[in-house]
Amino acid sequence: MKPTIYDVAKEANVSIATVSKVINNTGRIGEKTKNRVLDIMKELEYQPSSLAVALTGKKTFTIGVLVPDIANPFFAEVARALENNARKSGYALILCSTDYQLERENDYLELLIKKQVDGLIIATEPKDLKQFKNLNNRKIPFVMFSFDHLALESNVVTTDDIRGGYLAGRYLWEKGHRNIAVITETQRASGHLRLEGFKQSFVDEGMDFSNTLVIQAKSKIEEAKEAAHQILKMEKLPTAVFATTDLIAAVFINEARKAKVSVPHDLSVIGFDNTIHAEMVEPGLTTIAQPITDLARYAIHQLMESIEKPDMPAHRMMLAPTLIERESVRDLNKKNSLT
Secondary structure, X not given: OOOOHHXXXXXXXXXXXXXXXHHHOOOOOOXXXXXXXXXXXXXXXXXXXXXXXXXXXXXXXXXXXEEOOOOOHHHHHHHHHHHHHHHHOOOEEEEEEOOOOHHHHHHHHHHHHHOOOOEEEEOOOOOOHHHHHHHHHOOOOEEEEOOOOOOOOOEEEEEOHHXXXXXHHHHHHHOXXXXXXXXXXXXXXXXXXXXXXXXXXHHOOOOOOOOOEEEXXXXXXXXXXXXXXXXXXXXXXXXXXXXXOHHHHHHHHHHHHHOOOOOOOOOEEEEEEOOHHHHHOOOOOXXXXXXXXXXXXHHHHHHHHHHXXXXXXXXXXXXXXXXXXXXXXXXXXXOOOOO
């Protein structure tokens, strides 16, 4: 059986109240008594429950993090960056992956509330606004990460997805591409905004975007494969594909290789995120980089401020993406160019 506060009090020959004061660092207790209690706690490997600590009004020094899919390299890298920044502030993360399922999202939110986390970082787009408004009503600080929703009063840290999509479109236009397919998930705000920015870059050049092929796919391997097959089976291939995540782009390049379609000679590919996939895939993926390190740092900073100052007004922070050029896009303006 796990040791209890009663076991500690008995071994140290003090009252339960004295042990509680040592745990919470309250009241006046002599150093000798305090050290004896701490030694017994260590000897018995006693850990006070986070709930018990929370009931005293003390912090639990835990942060709940909700992501849609931890298998997606973007969210895996985000989780690591958040953890690194949280540790600097003395906090630990409880990471939950919803797999885009509403039931899981609600279950995890209830679990994290029961765990008495000091705050939340939410990277899933809300499917049930009531749950998130409940966080506001219960004065639980949270930061929305990589998305925004005007119905919620919260700190927001996100990337300018419209700008990112625009950068991708302008780059392909400058490389001479006019027949382009897009793989995205318009039901997700980031996918929709990246597509809108991409469209605008072509509209600014006087090109009609209405005939451009747009294929729906979540940033999941199987859906990305299906989208790739749909394009690769076309009688006339587009000259380029804009995938709104690196995962989709990497899957596309892999499927193209299987179909004996050369990237970038036969077909160019540009991604979004600049995750490890962009560096590992062959050829190296030209992509729109999200500033993951900065996003994580600002998210933790804003959450810490909200925890310390609950009445502080919410802030919305949008960071600029950048284009990272590698080898997956061919310049059609140069005869026989492969880069």
